[in-house]
Amino acid sequence: MSADASDLSLVRRVQRGDKGAFDALVLKYQHKLVKLVMRYVRNPAEAEDIAQEAFIKAYRALPQFRGDSAFYTWLYRIAINTAKNAVVSRDRSPIDYSIDRNADESYDMQGRMKDSETPEALVLTDEIRSTVNAAIEALPEDLRTAIVLRELEGLSYEEIAAAMDCPVGTVRSRIFRAREAIDRRLREVFEGGLGRAEELG
Amino acid sequence: MNEELDSQLSAMFDDELAHAECELLARRLSRDAELKARWGRYAMIAAAIRAERGVRLHAQVARRVSAIVVAEPALAAADPARGRQLRWWRPAAGAAVAAGVAAVSILWLRAQAPVSPASAPQPLSAAVTAAAGSSAEAPSAAAIPERATAGPVSYVVPPAPRGTVAVVPATELANYVVAHSMFTPPMARGNLLSSFITSESGSAGNNVAVSQDFAEDPPHDAHGAAR
Numbered sequence: 001m002s003a004d005a006s007d008l009s010l011v012r013r014v015q016r017g018d019k020g021a022f023d024a025l026v027l028k029y030q031h032k033l034v035k036l037v038m039r040y041v042r043n044p045a046e047a048e049d050i051a052q053e054a055f056i057k058a059y060r061a062l063p064q065f066r067g068d069s070a071f072y073t074w075l076y077r078i079a080i081n082t083a084k085n086a087v088v089s090r091d092r093s094p095i096d097y098s099i100d101r102n103a104d105e106s107y108d109m110q111g112r113m114k115d116s117e118t119p120e121a122l123v124l125t126d127e128i129r130s131t132v133n134a135a136i137e138a139l140p141e142d143l144r145t146a147i148v149l150r151e152l153e154g155l156s157y158e159e160i161a162a163a164m165d166c167p168v169g170t171v172r173s174r175i176f177r178a179r180e181a182i183d184r185r186l187r188e189v190f191e192g193g194l195g196r197a198e199e200l201g
Numbered sequence: 202m203n204e205e206l207d208s209q210l211s212a213m214f215d216d217e218l219a220h221a222e223c224e225l226l227a228r229r230l231s232r233d234a235e236l237k238a239r240w241g242r243y244a245m246i247a248a249a250i251r252a253e254r255g256v257r258l259h260a261q262v263a264r265r266v267s268a269i270v271v272a273e274p275a276l277a278a279a280d281p282a283r284g285r286q287l288r289w290w291r292p293a294a295g296a297a298v299a300a301g302v303a304a305v306s307i308l309w310l311r312a313q314a315p316v317s318p319a320s321a322p323q324p325l326s327a328a329v330t331a332a333a334g335s336s337a338e339a340p341s342a343a344a345i346p347e348r349a350t351a352g353p354v355s356y357v358v359p360p361a362p363r364g365t366v367a368v369v370p371a372t373e374l375a376n377y378v379v380a381h382s383m384f385t386p387p388m389a390r391g392n393l394l395s396s397f398i399t400s401e402s403g404s405a406g407n408n409v410a411v412s413q414d415f416a417e418d419p420p421h422d423a424h425g426a427a428r
Contacts (some may be wrong), residue, residue, distance in 0.1 A: 005220040006213045008228035017275035020231035024266050027213065027241040038255050047255070048262050054274075055266045062274050128258040132249035150215060153252040157217045168215035176211040182246050182266040183239065 007071040014062055022062075026055050029072060033079050040083035050086050079142035127189065135185040139178055146171055147178035210236060214243045 007028075013021035033054060037047040058078050065074055136144055142164070149155045150162060157175075161168045206226075211224050212218040230236050247260050 004216060005223045006216045006218060006227070009220070010231070010410050012229055013231055015276055018231050019267075020237070021227060022270055023263065024227070024230050024240055025238060026263045026266045027237065028244050030260055030266075031244060031253060031256050031258070034260060034262065034408065035248075035253040035256045035282040038310055044255050048257070052262050052265050052269075055262070055365070056269055059266075059270055059273065059276075110412060117218075126256045127258075128245065129249045129252065132246055147275055147416055148250065151247045156316065172212050172217065175215065176208045179211050179246060183242050184243060186246070196310075200254065 001060055004067075004070045011062065011065060011067070011071050014059070015065070022059055025071070029075060030055075032072070035077065036076065036079055037083045040080075046086075050083050051079060053086075054082040057082060103146050126187065131171040131185055131189045132182055135182040136178075138185075139181055143174050143181070146174035147182075150175050205240065206236075210240060214240065237280065 001080070007025065010025050016026070027079075030051060033051040034047050037050045037054070038044065041047050041050060051129075054075070058075050058175045061078070064070070109140040135145065138186065139147070145164060146160055157165065157168045160171045169189045206229075209222060209226055210230070212224055213230075229242060241263065247256055256414060264397055269396065
């Protein structure tokens with residue numbers, strides 16, 4: 001098992017002309033990429049535009065990707081360059097991260113309210129977040145610990161197995177069951193009228 | 202939905218699935234809309250847990266990118282693994298081409314270069330002639346080309362080997378002198394050219410004698426003599 005086997009399998013499919021495999025890569029990394037770009041631009045909508053541009057650049061450059069580095073590392077570099085170019089061309093300066101965390105958070109909230117985020121969009125994001133948090137709170141402790149160690153701490157299954165003193169197979173099962181439980185709650189919320197099912201993608 | 206399949210999807214999302222299984226599941230993931238939607242929700246859950254500030258969890262980036270990619274031409278069926286395998290011969294091929302060009306250039310230059318006395322086959326030298334004249338003892342057979350020994354024994358005017366340039370025509374010598382005229386005073390150059398013209402209309406023996414002089418002396422010595 002290689003660390004990047006999943007991405008590489010999808011990348012190879014895209015390189016052979018399977019565009020659907022690229023959708024999976026975009027779905028997996030869109031949030032990470034937008035978060036990354038937001039280090040350079042303050043407006044979430046603008047960050048999404050830049051992330052979109054980075055994905056398109058990556059798609060067009062994918063025939064040259066040989067797999068010497070992880071796909072996300074390669075994508076990360078493209079996104080950084082795209083964001084820097086966008087900042088230069090729009091004559092904006094990157095956010096100064098030397099300010100303290102509280103100031104950053106207050107600025108972030110002000111920025112969000114001032115920018116083009118609609119109230120509906122904010123409500124939708126907050127609703128998703130609160131649903132996920134509620135679902136996590138409702139999980140049995142072993143599932144909650146496994147999913148949090150994976151998603152929040154970024155530990156591998158082997159590391160989680162060591163931390164929880166259980167087999168790797170059990171970790172895999174716990175994480176899967178945690179995701180299924182959260183996903184079930186999410187689908188209930190969206191199918192209940194807040195959003196449309198296709199927006200989940 | 203098959204629970205085992207979903208479990209595999211969850212493991213694949215975490216890069217914790219074996220390569221062979223990834224290959225199979227990637228194929229299905231790229232075609233199965235429901236599986237893809239579940240995959241997208243896994244990403245949304247991860248982003249929500251990480252509480253990424255400012256990131257819209259329902260971002261439409263994926264849908265917009267997909268719409269653009271659909272309009273794009275499909276990527277060429279490039280095989281990066283094959284490209285990696287063949288990369289090793291590129292420097293070797295480059296070196297081979299460079300060597301080939303160099304070899305052709307050298308051969309061409311040699312073919313174009315005027316036949317100089319130094320590069321012409323060495324006729325039997327005047328020194329040998331002198332030695333033959335003063336002594337009855339003939340040079341050893343090894344020192345004389347086979348063709349020469351096959352001919353009549355005469356060291357005064359030795360026969361030139363057939364098929365090779367044994368003598369340098371006066372016109373070529375004249376060209377040589379003209380080409381190196383910067384080293385030759387005009388008066389001496391004129392005299393030398395006159396003598397070439399004269400020798401051109403003279404006997405073949407004279408030609409041989411002139412050529413033998415150049416054959417023994419390097420060109421710069423000839424210029425010195427001309428001065």
